[in-house]
Amino acid sequence: MKAILIANPKGGSGKTTLSTNIAGYLASRGQRVAMLDLDRQKSATQWLSSRPRYLPGIELMQAEAERDAPIDSLVIDSPAGLHGKNLEHALRLVHKVIVPIAPSAFDIQASRDFLEVLHQEKTVRKGRIFVGVVGMRMDPRTRAALTLEQFLKGLDMPVLAYLREAQVYVNAAFEGKTLFDLPPSLAQRELEQWAYLLNWLEQAAD
Numbered sequence: 001m002k003a004i005l006i007a008n009p010k011g012g013s014g015k016t017t018l019s020t021n022i023a024g025y026l027a028s029r030g031q032r033v034a035m036l037d038l039d040r041q042k043s044a045t046q047w048l049s050s051r052p053r054y055l056p057g058i059e060l061m062q063a064e065a066e067r068d069a070p071i072d073s074l075v076i077d078s079p080a081g082l083h084g085k086n087l088e089h090a091l092r093l094v095h096k097v098i099v100p101i102a103p104s105a106f107d108i109q110a111s112r113d114f115l116e117v118l119h120q121e122k123t124v125r126k127g128r129i130f131v132g133v134v135g136m137r138m139d140p141r142t143r144a145a146l147t148l149e150q151f152l153k154g155l156d157m158p159v160l161a162y163l164r165e166a167q168v169y170v171n172a173a174f175e176g177k178t179l180f181d182l183p184p185s186l187a188q189r190e191l192e193q194w195a196y197l198l199n200w201l202e203q204a205a206d
Helices: 015-028 043-049 084-091 105-120 143-153 167-174 188-193 195-204
Strands: 002-006 033-037 058-061 073-077 096-101 130-138 159-164
Touching: 002 015, 015 033, 015 043, 015 058, 015 073, 015 096, 015 130, 015 167, 015 195, 033 043, 043 058, 096 105, 096 143, 105 130, 105 143, 130 143, 130 195, 143 159, 159 188, 159 195, 188 195
Parallel strands: 002 073, 002 096, 033 058, 033 073, 096 130, 130 159
Antiparallel strands: none
16 A cells, blocks of 8 residues: 655645545545544535545545555645654655645745655655645735745655636535546646645655
């Protein structure tokens, strides 16, 4: 089993949007997928409860002790404030970490500190865990998005995607769906933005 941690200590960074869509992509590829929802708001759990049965199934894992279940991929939606021993424990479970970052000064600073903590982790330094970042809710017309893009370009780790804020994510989530459950014509631009991220996921799984 391969496990992916979606993490950022800052609330509202887009962790659940990223988590559910990654799970949806893996399920659409025929994988047996589970989600572990550690966020207090339980948004991913609520999303799964509304997911139509005719779509590729995604299981809700109720506790980390169940991780030996016969699944191919586990996506962990982490809580805000993840740090210290809780972060160390989470990293012991996973092979990949994706850090979503929203375009605000507070998000950038929190993410800068978090990425430095990740960089100091032995498993990351030794290449046993892959780490990548994603720019969320990007609008190239705004100064905040430009600042975030400049920040991401200065990092010594892969920038997996710049995802624009789009209503298609909201509409799909209301129906328990992801971009990968929609007709391509409804999400063509967004799917193009995901291309490198998905390729990174496949490569990191080798």
